[in-house]
Amino acid sequence: DAEVARPDAIAAADAADAAAQPGDGAAEAGYAGEAGDDCGARGFVFCDDFEDGATGWTSTGGTWKVAAETTPTGTNAVFAPAGPVSSGAYVASGAWQDMTVEVRVRVTAFGQPSSSNRAEIYARYQDPGHCYAVSLRGDGKLGLRRNSSGFGPVASVAVTENEWHTLKLKVSGPEDAVVVEGYLDDVLVTTATDTSDSLDGTVGTAGVGVYGGTLADFDDLLVSSPQRASGNQFEHAGAGRGVGSHLNGLSA
Numbered sequence: 001d002a003e004v005a006r007p008d009a010i011a012a013a014d015a016a017d018a019a020a021q022p023g024d025g026a027a028e029a030g031y032a033g034e035a036g037d038d039c040g041a042r043g044f045v046f047c048d049d050f051e052d053g054a055t056g057w058t059s060t061g062g063t064w065k066v067a068a069e070t071t072p073t074g075t076n077a078v079f080a081p082a083g084p085v086s087s088g089a090y091v092a093s094g095a096w097q098d099m100t101v102e103v104r105v106r107v108t109a110f111g112q113p114s115s116s117n118r119a120e121i122y123a124r125y126q127d128p129g130h131c132y133a134v135s136l137r138g139d140g141k142l143g144l145r146r147n148s149s150g151f152g153p154v155a156s157v158a159v160t161e162n163e164w165h166t167l168k169l170k171v172s173g174p175e176d177a178v179v180v181e182g183y184l185d186d187v188l189v190t191t192a193t194d195t196s197d198s199l200d201g202t203v204g205t206a207g208v209g210v211y212g213g214t215l216a217d218f219d220d221l222l223v224s225s226p227q228r229a230s231g232n233q234f235e236h237a238g239a240g241r242g243v244g245s246h247l248n249g250l251s252a
Helices: 008-020 025-029 036-042
Strands: 046-048 057-059 064-071 074-081 087-091 099-109 118-127 130-137 141-146 149-156 164-172 178-184 187-194 205-211 215-224 233-236 239-242
Touching (some): 087 118, 118 164, 130 164, 130 178, 141 178, 141 187, 205 215
Antiparallel strands (some): 064 074, 074 215, 099 215, 118 205, 130 141, 178 187
16 A cells, blocks of 8 residues: 555654644644645645745755845745755655655756756655655756666756756655656656665655756745645654754755
8 A cells, every 4th residue: 555654653753843843833734935825725735935935944965045036027036055066955844655746947057968967856855865856967868866876767858057947756656666757847758666665664755956066946846745744754764764853054
């Protein structure tokens, strides 16, 4: 059964965490950001347009910031690394199994025409070595990643720097039969089934990242799932590994 209930111990830890943070209504509801007021009504478990900053996000290293840009219709907030340092950021309150992550991304500089230079989004993210990703690469390809390595077919895509595109990653199924699908601009580009049982558990969160000196802006992140977020921890390697509820290296 693809629907796996979270262990009682983890649920108890969630309840304790929620009680310790009574003002964290967005995390308790399973969504945050400017779009949070109608996120659930729109069918999502998490939404963020970063207009109110990066509340609820944790960096894996380096500094991530929210910056305002001028558009023909006013101003718009984007989420981006402060410099060309390989790093990521994830939703601290997320804990989902079957999930779809969608975000608008604009690569401002790939750095090198290499598969190691990439902008990507994550699903079932537990830590940098335990997650699924779909990546826009500096060599003009779109590919999937499992943990720290590429897997499945790659495809050539028409992506140039300083253009907005929509990346989407869909992950579903139990540990030993995970179907992973990568989309670009609402078109399914690549898919693969992971039978390796290499992730420790089936639950994780959503995130974004850059590698190899790539710089990119992210905006309008949406997460959908049959499950609601229910706290700041998930099961990892047979024991509770917390997804940090405090911001590290983030600035508004």
